[in-house]
Amino acid sequence: MSRSGSRLRRLGALVVVLCALGRIRAAEPSVELDEFVVPVPRAETAAGPTAASTVIEAAPYAGEAKSTAEILATAPGVAVQQYGGLGKMATVSIRGSSADQVQVLLDGMPLSTGAGGGVDLTSIPSAWISRIEVVRGAEGAHYGAGALGGAVNVVTRPAAAGSWSALATAGTFRTGTLAADAAFGEADRWAVMAAVSAEGSTGRFSFLDRTAPGGEQERDRNGYRQVGGLVNAWTMLGSGRLDLLLEASGGHRDLPGPTYNLASSSGWQNDARTAGRLRYSHPVAEGLVLSAELFTRLDRLNLQVQGLGDNALLQRDLESGGSCSLVWLHGAGTLTARGSVGGERISSQVIGVRSRAILWASLSEELDLAGGALRISPALRVDRLGPFGGLSGKLGAAQRLWGPLSLRASVGRTFRAPSFAELFLQQGVLEPNPDLQPETAWSGDAALVVAGAMGQASAGTFVSLYRDLIVYQSAAFRRVKPQNTDKALVRGIELEVATTPQPRLLGASLTLAYTYMATEALRGSEDVLGKDLPRKPRHRLYGRLGFERGPVQAHLEAQWVASQWQEEANIQPIPQAALFGAGARFRLWRDPEVALNVELKNLIDDRKLQDGFANPLPGRMVLVTLRIGGTNEDHPNDSP
């Protein structure tokens, strides 16, 4: 069962020919009928059929003023943790992992820093996104040490010559976005795409708080602003191809602090990231492609938070390196060998100046057997991060059973090296522990997948075992220290449906993602043993119903998160939360395409909504977006 980009396109779009009412009459000559495309909400995974993965195309959400975190939250097995909403930090967890245990990449470039704490999804402007690939399970063999829960790869817009777009959004709480991109070049020879974006909000919304006079407070000093730029370019050099990716983003956000103050604190954060990658791929023989790549990433953080002293925290993290890969397309499949050498250096007042060499080598295979009905994909990777090394492995299989029905299964193992913060951070009550050892994870999953003309569905089960988990524990009076103390088991079910059940019925489309996840602490005292892990709800459900008729599209969305526990003894609950949204898109002009989007978030204006850390989330928001132009989504020039 071979997969390719062309098959992706076939499954990603349906062409439907309608008879326009009133235009067909008996005995008249044949006429050209309107043609429109009803995209299936989810494309097939590009990460390979043996992996538990979901690909979220960004195109259906174009103009809906959704953040990267909001788009990502539509996938099963994924939990996005917000820390205040509206431009504030947001991190991702997969299958009960922490944010530190998910590898987040931008076009294959890891964004995790040595400081730890996970990747802030808000630092990735959603205007740049072409698609998000979510791979669940211990994926270190493919994505590197640290992917205990899985990996998220954000794929940016390709450089497709001739495409361009611009959008402007304005909404409640003085929220706004400006973004534009343009690509030019010469087909099959070179192309350059440049994109810029700017967004911000005052974040000044009212919320309900039981200790405030009259029960209502206004969130003050809660604004943010962010700008970013992206350059994606490629050119043919002889028989080879040179790809360049440059990315820069940064901004300022206020940190209003706890909600029980009568007014907010004066904390703030400035952050910036610049990243770049230059890659050259060249066929060296029949079916043999050699690639070499150089990359670099610099993250800067300035942080002022009450309780951390009078001086701002300054942190700089620089990672650079080079890698090579050799891809051999042989008769039975594809063998890939990769290796990389690099290093990372971090400096801050609370961590000091630390550096480490980063080395890895991997070997992976995609075998097509039984005439393509069976695929087996083993992978091995060895990573060395400073003094920590380890082996990651993955074995996946996918078997076509009958027609559109297939079965996939995988098992994997990987590890996460302690972060610089866990090893060396000293601040207030936090104590470092240079004796930490890596965390490890084993995972296994299996699923039935149906992929056909009407869409795609999958139903699967998974189990993940996490060991030597690093948790902050009491170490001395008024001090806590990270230690390898915990062990946890996570089991669950992931269901996903993306379909157009009745394309003739208003172009209806449906997307559903449900996750059942049972977590269990396997090590600890009597009051925590066997209990649910904190902040891991048992149920998550996302649903979206879309309609399309001519130039009008509309959708309804719902998200439900079951109740969860604040702490490991399962005493203090966090109540369940439900969020509803709706939107509509009106195409005002066809060529160039001009569209007006209206989006309503938190439709029922629930102003008691919180993020689980007592940061209030905004009530009902109305966002209006005007978008013109359009980008070429056929991905003819995606890099390999």
Add this chain to the structure above:
Amino acid sequence: MTLRNLTLGLCLALTALLGCDLFEREKTCPSDQRLCGGFCKAVSTDPANCGGCGVSCGAGGTCDAGACQCGPDTQSCNKGCANFASDPDNCGTCGQACLPTEVCSLSARADHCADGLTNCNRACADLQSSWSNCGACGRNCGSGETCRQGLCTADLYLACYNTNEIREATADLKPAGIPLATDKGPVQLAWLDQILYAANSSANTVSRALRDPPGVRSLHGDDSFKILSNGGWMDLESLVVFKGLLYVSNASYGTIVVLRPDGTLADEIPLGESPMDSPSPQGIAFVPGSGGAPDKAYVALNGSNQIAVVPLVDEAACAAPPCTRPSKWIDLQPLASPGGQAQPSRLLLRGSRLYVTLWNYDTSGTLWKPAGSGRLAVIDLDSDALDASIQTGSQAGLVDLGPECLDTADMAVQASTLYVTCGVFDYSTSPTSIHRASIVPIDLSGAVPQVRSPVPAADGTAPGKLVLCNGQAYVGDRNSGLVYRFDLGTGKMSGGTELCPAAGGYAWVSDIVCGH
């Protein structure tokens, strides 16, 4: 190879790789307990697991330091223990049995029990004082406990922060009873109607220890009173009983939570004044009103360096919280050393003055350290302001405890002497070291408090909780888990006994309350 064989092989391979104990739960017990049948047992004091799992001391026996002994009202008899005052098989002396129709009452065979005694299966016992029939027939008290008013009572009750337990001890600092589990991070205990309440800092709950028959039991976990926290930050700092209600410092939310004894919410009092700092309430003290004036609560706001003065209403009748708010905030920041934060913590009332311990920390750097010596603030309750009659330098209301006292912890007063415990943790060393640990006596007999020579603490100890029980002072340590006797006359500490075991590298005796 079929897929079925493939998946079966994968599962078997995974199990073989990781071993059969792949998903086994691993329970951890406090360092002085042992895992017996899947439960943690205190083998030093548990008469059913004395010195080892399943080793029973039998009827009438107690477990003392892991060895079986006869209980306080029993004596050795025929390889067991017998209460000659009531045992019908050993009535008056070992081996002297009553007839089947007789009872044993006051060490003699009788037809019926004497007045005031209860027939417990032919043993006549005073349920109000019998160690082996305390409050109910057949109910043995634990080792080191006595039966008072039908309740098994220890001399001392301790909150052991690191192991999430309430433990008991005798007046001469021997472990007593069996450790009671509570929620995470107990920091303060308080008695109300013979029930011992515990504020659990890291769980944001108030749990209870009940001593009535059929036995001592701890109501915690799902049975705790849950207090709303600020998301991921759990932090209760103080629990004080006043006029039949429980007042809890909810530092997580910057409020005082007022609970009725059944756990229902009576009031929740917001404390913040300054928009820039979180109040982080700690100690609470109450001054009953007089002449029509309301009762007042004084709350140490550790985060905003203030004392909040809160006029109390009829809190039990409060229908829609908050029913009161602070009427005044007394700024203590001028009492801090240059570069430091005052950080008030504990309060003690004496006469018309309120004494407040100040941590006096410099929190500006990566490592918190003392900005100066330990200090006290003194507030004049008549004016609700810093006592101008006390001056240190040009600062009113300030008492400097001297260079041998860093990081004040707790206070207690006996007659006209106030005692303050001190000791600072130096986190720049590994392991953490402790400096300037002492108990500082302050003479209050004059118009102005006079600081006397401090009593140095033993190496590696940091005196914390200070309590007076029946004329004897006890000091709980913040690092070693030791409890000392402190002789108020000689100023000497003695008899340090580890009563709270270590977990996570240290042991904090977070509170001590008297048993009776």
